[in-house]
Amino acid sequence: MKADVQERPETASAGHVVADRVIGDVVLAVDNVSLAFGGVKAITDVSFDIRKGEIRAIIGPNGAGKTSMLNVINGFYHPNQGTITFKGKKRSQMRPYIAASQGISRTFQNLALFKGMSTLDNIMAGRALKMRRGLLWQALHWGPALAEEIRHREAVEKIIDFLEIQHIRKAPVGKLPYGLQKRVELGRALAMEPELLLLDEPMAGMNLEEKKDMSRYILTVNDQFGTTVALIEHDMGVVMDISDRVVVLEYGRKIADGTPDEVQRDQRVIDAYLGISH
Amino acid sequence: MVVFGQFLEVLIGGLLAGVLYSLVALGFVLIFKASGVFNFAQGAMVLLAGLALVRSLDFMVARGIPTWAAIVLGLLFAAVVMAITAAIIQRFVLGPLVNQDGLSLFMATIGITFVIEGAGQMIFGSDVYPLSLFPTDAWFILDGIFEGGLLVSKIDVWGGVIAGALVAVLAIFFQRTKTGRALRAVADDHAAAESVGIPITWIWFVVWLVAGLVALTAATVWGTKLGVQFSIVFLALKALPVLIIGGFTSVPGAIVGGLIVGAGEKIAEVYLGQHIGGGIEYWFAYVLALAVLLVRPQGLFGERIIERI
Amino acid sequence: MLYREAGQFKTSYAADMAIFPIRQDRIGVIALLVFAFVGIPLLAHFQLWPLGSDYFLRAILIPFLILSLAAIGVNILVGYCGQISLGSGAFMAIGAYSAYKFGTGVHIPLEFLGTEISIAPLPMIVSILLGGLMAAIVGILFGIPSLRIKGLYLAVATLAAQFFFDWVFLRVKWFTNYAPSGSVAAPDFYFFGYLVNSPIERYLLCLVFVTIFALIAKNLVRGNIGRQWMAIRDMDIAAELMGIRPLYAKLTAFAVSSFIVGVAGALWAFIYLGAWEPLAFSIDRSLQLLFMVIIGGLGSILGSFLGAAFILILPIFLDQVPHALGVPVTVETVSHLVFIVTGALICYLLIVEPHGFARLWSIAKEKLRLWPFPY
Numbered sequence: 001m002k003a004d005v006q007e008r009p010e011t012a013s014a015g016h017v018v019a020d021r022v023i024g025d026v027v028l029a030v031d032n033v034s035l036a037f038g039g040v041k042a043i044t045d046v047s048f049d050i051r052k053g054e055i056r057a058i059i060g061p062n063g064a065g066k067t068s069m070l071n072v073i074n075g076f077y078h079p080n081q082g083t084i085t086f087k088g089k090k091r092s093q094m095r096p097y098i099a100a101s102q103g104i105s106r107t108f109q110n111l112a113l114f115k116g117m118s119t120l121d122n123i124m125a126g127r128a129l130k131m132r133r134g135l136l137w138q139a140l141h142w143g144p145a146l147a148e149e150i151r152h153r154e155a156v157e158k159i160i161d162f163l164e165i166q167h168i169r170k171a172p173v174g175k176l177p178y179g180l181q182k183r184v185e186l187g188r189a190l191a192m193e194p195e196l197l198l199l200d201e202p203m204a205g206m207n208l209e210e211k212k213d214m215s216r217y218i219l220t221v222n223d224q225f226g227t228t229v230a231l232i233e234h235d236m237g238v239v240m241d242i243s244d245r246v247v248v249l250e251y252g253r254k255i256a257d258g259t260p261d262e263v264q265r266d267q268r269v270i271d272a273y274l275g276i277s278h
Numbered sequence: 279m280v281v282f283g284q285f286l287e288v289l290i291g292g293l294l295a296g297v298l299y300s301l302v303a304l305g306f307v308l309i310f311k312a313s314g315v316f317n318f319a320q321g322a323m324v325l326l327a328g329l330a331l332v333r334s335l336d337f338m339v340a341r342g343i344p345t346w347a348a349i350v351l352g353l354l355f356a357a358v359v360m361a362i363t364a365a366i367i368q369r370f371v372l373g374p375l376v377n378q379d380g381l382s383l384f385m386a387t388i389g390i391t392f393v394i395e396g397a398g399q400m401i402f403g404s405d406v407y408p409l410s411l412f413p414t415d416a417w418f419i420l421d422g423i424f425e426g427g428l429l430v431s432k433i434d435v436w437g438g439v440i441a442g443a444l445v446a447v448l449a450i451f452f453q454r455t456k457t458g459r460a461l462r463a464v465a466d467d468h469a470a471a472e473s474v475g476i477p478i479t480w481i482w483f484v485v486w487l488v489a490g491l492v493a494l495t496a497a498t499v500w501g502t503k504l505g506v507q508f509s510i511v512f513l514a515l516k517a518l519p520v521l522i523i524g525g526f527t528s529v530p531g532a533i534v535g536g537l538i539v540g541a542g543e544k545i546a547e548v549y550l551g552q553h554i555g556g557g558i559e560y561w562f563a564y565v566l567a568l569a570v571l572l573v574r575p576q577g578l579f580g581e582r583i584i585e586r587i
Numbered sequence: 588m589l590y591r592e593a594g595q596f597k598t599s600y601a602a603d604m605a606i607f608p609i610r611q612d613r614i615g616v617i618a619l620l621v622f623a624f625v626g627i628p629l630l631a632h633f634q635l636w637p638l639g640s641d642y643f644l645r646a647i648l649i650p651f652l653i654l655s656l657a658a659i660g661v662n663i664l665v666g667y668c669g670q671i672s673l674g675s676g677a678f679m680a681i682g683a684y685s686a687y688k689f690g691t692g693v694h695i696p697l698e699f700l701g702t703e704i705s706i707a708p709l710p711m712i713v714s715i716l717l718g719g720l721m722a723a724i725v726g727i728l729f730g731i732p733s734l735r736i737k738g739l740y741l742a743v744a745t746l747a748a749q750f751f752f753d754w755v756f757l758r759v760k761w762f763t764n765y766a767p768s769g770s771v772a773a774p775d776f777y778f779f780g781y782l783v784n785s786p787i788e789r790y791l792l793c794l795v796f797v798t799i800f801a802l803i804a805k806n807l808v809r810g811n812i813g814r815q816w817m818a819i820r821d822m823d824i825a826a827e828l829m830g831i832r833p834l835y836a837k838l839t840a841f842a843v844s845s846f847i848v849g850v851a852g853a854l855w856a857f858i859y860l861g862a863w864e865p866l867a868f869s870i871d872r873s874l875q876l877l878f879m880v881i882i883g884g885l886g887s888i889l890g891s892f893l894g895a896a897f898i899l900i901l902p903i904f905l906d907q908v909p910h911a912l913g914v915p916v917t918v919e920t921v922s923h924l925v926f927i928v929t930g931a932l933i934c935y936l937l938i939v940e941p942h943g944f945a946r947l948w949s950i951a952k953e954k955l956r957l958w959p960f961p962y
Contacts, residue, residue: 097827097828114821126829128831138806138812146601150601153604189829192830370934378937382941384671385877389929389930389931393934400920519743526739555759564751571743572732
């Protein structure tokens with residue numbers, strides 16, 4: 001859990017792209033995963049992988065099992081069959097906070113911010129895993145505990161600068177407009193310095209301007225910190241523009257997997273989105 | 279045979295006492311199903327209904343009105359009091375709190391509890407008022423099999439009969455009437471129900487009214503057994519463990535839960551209490567509920583909850 | 588005009604994270620503390636108004652301080668961590684009876700092992716802190732169900748604690764040192780060898796406890812663990828997906844809360860009551876503490892003080908005002924009025940301002956920052 005993955009260059013917000021992206025080995029593999037709630041099958045025998053440093057999109061019509069897939073990946077749902085392999089470690093059952101401690105963080109389709117807390121506290125909460133001082137030191141709020149608090153505050157301030165939300169630093173998030181809440185949520189996920197960032201419809205309900213901003217943040221995170229991103233999105237334009245590979249789900253099954261171009265030409269994908277005449 | 283006879287006597291006594299818990303628990307379930315409100319005030323409503331009934335009854339009897347007429351008028355008066363209470367609660371507390379989370383609503387009903395307790399005692403008085411609607415002596419049954427027979431208290435049997443009748447009436451109300459159907463629709467999804475034209479505030483008023491009438495029914499039995507007094511509120515709290523055991527959303531659960539708690543605590547008191555100091559009826563139901571929670575959080579008859587995000 | 592923060596620039600994160608980042612607040616709090624620690628004892632010593640008699644110290648200030656402390660404990664669990672508790676009274680009782688046992692000597696016969704455990708009477712301060720510790724341990728035990736159950740279900744679980752411990756302290760005679768009446772009297776209170784006896788000494792002792800624990804509570808809630816508690820409160824599923832362990836966050840909340848409530852219970856028994864029965868810690872006490880927290884402000888340390896003050900002053904107010912106006916009111920009516928006003932206020936605040944008096948206070952401060960110019 002070193003911060004080396006995430007050393008943020010001073011030029012981050014200025015927009016200088018430094019390194020070329022390198023797509024590496026498989027970081028997360030989903031093998032033959034099935035998930036059912038009672039008799040309802042949400043996911044049936046789906047396999048795909050996510051490679052280090054890529055932006056991987058998961059698309060599909062409503063009810064295709066995309067969010068369920070993310071929930072399986074970060075341990076909230078336990079698959080009935082199949083395994084998840086993250087960084088070479090195979091698992092089928094695990095608590096979500098363990099997935100988080102291994103470096104998976106995420107945002108949510110319907111905002112899941114801590115509504116009673118300020119923007120700053122929300123993002124600081126994302127660093128809970130990284131803070132080590134025990135209760136007694138915290139009770140004193142002095143010495144090592146204070147130093148730790150300040151160190152993490154500095155890291156969080158960098159994220160706040162990056163996402164351009166300085167002005168709402170101390171505002172309670174419950175009262176912020178939707179677009180800003182989405183940004184705070186991204187900030188909270190980034191505060192965990194994840195290796196794999198799962199984004200569930202990061203641009204849902206946004207206008208064009210906000211979508212552009214969000215796309216820029218995602219690309220910057222991916223480019224400069226090497227964070228692997230898996231995202232669910234309905235805006236095909238965005239998906240085709242920013243993702244490296246796309247997996248398509250329909251009724252809980254995988255129907256296509258490949259580069260945006262390949263997927264776009266795939267007959268089954270076209271059928272799924274446009275409907276087939278029987 | 280004597281040992282078994284004694285056990286049977288304790289069991290029957292416990293089951294019948296449990297029916298009384300079921301009576302209060304029913305009121306909780308009705309409100310919880312229809313509006314998602316966990317109504318801490320149900321016990322206070324039993325107290326209020328009991329006070330209204332017994333005080334009006336005493337008032338009329340003292341002025342020479344025949345007993346049967348006084349009982350009818352007293353019940354009517356208490357029903358009107360419960361209707362007014364329901365209207366006030368709906369209009370001034372739960373109406374404005376619509377769409378709040380369950381915890382806020384729960385705390386609001388604790389507030390309602392205090393208002394009802396304070397106002398009820400201020401208006402109707404705060405002594406112990408004896409109520410005698412039902413016989414309170416006992417039968418001895420099966421004395422051919424067991425020496426001396428088994429003691430069964432008549433008031434408990436009355437309680438059982440009334441609870442059975444109440445469940446039947448409620449079942450008919452829910453299944454056969456228009457309001458009952460609308461109520462079930464509201465319970466499933468109140469926003470959807472409102473969008474198809476079901477008058478939701480009216481429905482919620484009806485729910486609280488029905489819960490109030492259930493409280494009145496409970497008050498007649500409890501009041502006869504114990505006298506109408508403040509401590510009824512705390513006895514009614516035992517409906518909470520009953521609900522945990524039976525499941526919050528299930529009418530059969532409320533009945534079965536009540537029976538389990540009633541029988542369980544009597545048996546525990548008789549066979550376990552004497553070894554560890556007695557009086558364990560006081561907490562047995564709660565600890566039993568705690569144990570059930572750890573094994574089966576949704577209760578015996580509750581629906582399993584799937585968490586989503 | 589006086590309440591302005593213009594020109595106060597913060598040059599470090601440490602300054603920004605201070606408890607009272609605005610200078611005027613700092614001055615106000617220091618003045619209040621000086622008054623509480625020096626001013627009130629002086630007034631009492633020279634018997635000046637309003638401390639001409641013991642009444643104000645004994646019947647208002649001491650219970651106010653102790654109940655504020657208990658309310659802080661309850662607020663940590665209910666207001667910050669979102670775990671509703673109807674059993675706080677039981678945890679006060681555990682603190683009180685444990686401190687009593689430690690203060691009078693623990694003696695556990697273990698006949699079947701042919702031995703016994705004997706601990707000589709401990710100093711009172713140690714006993715009180717141990718009382719808090721025992722409450723914390725029991726708090727953790729009763730907090731374990733909170734990992735599987737939520738909200739209202741948990742409320743019933745905490746009721747189980749309330750009724751079970753009511754019974755334990757009534758029926759298990761060991762806890763009351765086999766006192767025939769079931770009522771126990773606190774032993775003399777020595778603070779590092781000095782007998783704490785007069786009202787002013789008792790007041791100062793409570794003040795020391797409350798100041799220290801309020802500071803500790805404030806430090807906890809603004810630090811890492813406080814954010815974890817609030818995250819669990821606001822959205823427990825998201826919190827777990829962010830890497831916050833529900834087990835750790837909830838159980839620490841139960842432990843810290845019960846510890847503070849337990850210490851408050853011990854103080855309540857030793858300093859305020861002197862002699863007590865289990866009835867002193869019944870479900871009425873639990874509900875009263877819950878009301879303080881709701882009225883004062885869920886999730887606010889300041890609110891705990893405001894709520895305690897309100898609940899304590901309301902009955903006195905309802906008793907005195909009609910008398911002053913010449914309207915005769917019976918004791919019974921006053922107690923019913925207290926019920927009605929408290930209950931109605933709870934409903935009103937939940938509808939209009941769920942964060943209670945503390946929120947109203949901070950709104951007032953916001954207004955004051957701009958006053959008298961609206962922009």
